[in-house]
Amino acid sequence: MSTGIQRARGASPFSRGGFLAVLVVGFIAFLAMLYFIAAGDTGEPDSGGEAHAAADGINGYSGLARLLKANGYTVETSRSRAGLETTDLLILTPPAFTDPEEFAEILNNREYLGPTLVILPKWQAIKPRDDVIEADEERMQDDWVSLIDASAQDWTSELPPPFKLTHEIEKLEDDAATSWGGLELSGELPTRTISYAESGAGLEPLIVDAGGHALAVQVVGEEGSEYYENAHWVMFVAEPDLMNNYGLADPTRAAAALALVREAGYGDTDAITIDLTLNGYGGSVNLLTLAFQPPFLAATLCLILALLIVGWRAFLRFGPTAAPAQEIAFGKRRLVSNGAGLIVRARRMRLLGEPYIALIERKLAHALGLARADEETLDAAVSRRLPGEESFSSRAARLREAERPVDILRAAQALYELLHKTSGHSEREASR
Incomplete structure (x- = not known):
């Protein structure tokens, strides 16, 4: 029986150049997909209203990250729980309804690792309503949010000592009461709705408003305690309008944000990690991330090189379509x-x-x-x-x-x- 292969008489539907273009574009797209998945950048839009270092909304902290970089800091926005183990200054932006036990565990683990700065949440934000979008359609951007209300965070009172503090919200009647001072700086808050922490034992106020409310405090613990003597202190910024995109619109508040960061890092840190995992970004390292990190990077590069060789070999062998001959000839x-x-x-x-x-x-x-x-x-x-x-x-x-x-x-x-x-x-x- 015949098992030969004969060439079809018709020409190939693809030219060699066309085939090479399809191969190259597909290969580049595949590599790009692997890279962006490994980096955690999947193109998903921000859910809107969340306050974290990747948010460009008025209550987000992307401006803080850019401000720190502009002032010579090395800033990393961490999407991995491993970022919580850094010995550099760690900035945490916990969301509302944070689990106090989980958060207390993070703070306890940080005591002998490195300094920590916590910016407490304040604003409830949503995507702008349709009537707001229509009224300002020309300037409207996808990451804009509307601030609808401010709420106190009760979970902070459930933290163990020395981190336990009471978080309060107050709406002031007089614009003059929105003034603040501390760390050799003074200025005005952007709104009459203020967020503060009630002063207590082991809390050292750093910035206060005109009414004496502590807008930012350093947790120093009881004098003579193990935490006071040996641990890295934790700073709580109860008024996020000092450090979020809303607050950084004012040069004085931007200077206060830099002063708070210097104070939290004892004035000698130049590397800062801003955590995103508490806001639901990352939390674990996937296989693609590992593939592009040592020691697996070498194997990944070898695999990519092998794919290139196989693709080039297939390109050189490409030609007119081959069709099988008649299995049983007539006659x-x-x-x-x-x-x-x-x-x-x-x-x-x-x-x-x-x-x-x-x-x-x-x-x-x-x-x-x-x-x-x-x-x-x-x-x-x-x-x-x-x-x-x-x-x-x-x-x-x-x-x-x-x-x-x-x-x-x-x-x-x-x-x-x-x-x-x-x-x-x-x-x-x-x-x-």
């Missing part, structure tokens, strides 16, 4: 060839002896003009026609006794030669 010759091939593969050549002897016997009798086709009659006729030739019965006996394929073929060839000689002699006699 008597092909039918005989396929039948013979089947017999050879089945190794049943010894079964061909008797049928072949009978075939030659009939043809030889016809060539000699005999009515009877037995071996004795054929031997006598061959002896008269071709004196000295080996008899038909002797050649047939060799074919019957042959077992090896080569012996079978030789014996069959001998019978065919006898038929050929007899037929040739008869033709010469008839031509005279």
Whole structure:
């Protein structure tokens, strides 16, 4: 049976250049997808209203990250829980309804790792309403939010000492009461709704408003305690409008934000990590992230190189479409060839002896003009026609006794030669 492959006559539907372009674009897109997934940048829009370092809304802290970078700090926004283990200054922006036990565990683990600055949440924010968007459609951006209310965080009072504090919200009647001072700076808050922490034992106010409310406090603990003597202190900024995008619109409040960061880092830190995991970003390292980090990066690069080699090899072998040939061709010759091939593969050549002897016997009798086709009659006729030739019965006996394929073929060839000689002699006699 034929298993050959033949080329189709039609031209390839793709040119070599077109195929190369599709291959390159697809490969680059695949690598880009792997990179952005590993980096955690999947293109998902911000849910709106959340206050964290990746949020550009009025209550977000992306401006703080840019401000710190502009002032020479090395800033990393961490999407991994491993970022909580940094020895550098860690800035936490916990959301509303934070689990106090989980948060207390983070603060306890930080005591001997490094300083921590906590910016408490204040504003409840949502995406702007349709009427607001329509009224200011030309300036409206996707990351804009509307501040609808401010709420105190009760979970802070459930923290264990020395981190326990009471968070309060107050709406002031007089604009003058929105003034603040501390860390050799003073200014005005952007709104009459203020957020503060009630002063208590172990809390050192850093910035206070006109009414004496503590807008930012340093947790120093009780004097003489282990925390006071050896631990890294934690700073709570109860009034986020000192450090969020809303507050940083004012140069004085921006200066206060830098002063708070310097104070939290003891004035000698130049590397800052801003956590995003508490706001629901990241929390674990996926396999793609590991693939692009040592020591797995070497294996990833080898795999990419292997894919390039395979792609280039496929490109060089690209050509007209190959189509399989006819499995069973038409015609008597092909039918005989396929039948013979089947017999050879089945190794049943010894079964061909008797049928072949009978075939030659009939043809030889016809060539000699005999009515009877037995071996004795054929031997006598061959002896008269071709004196000295080996008899038909002797050649047939060799074919019957042959077992090896080569012996079978030789014996069959001998019978065919006898038929050929007899037929040739008869033709010469008839031509005279």
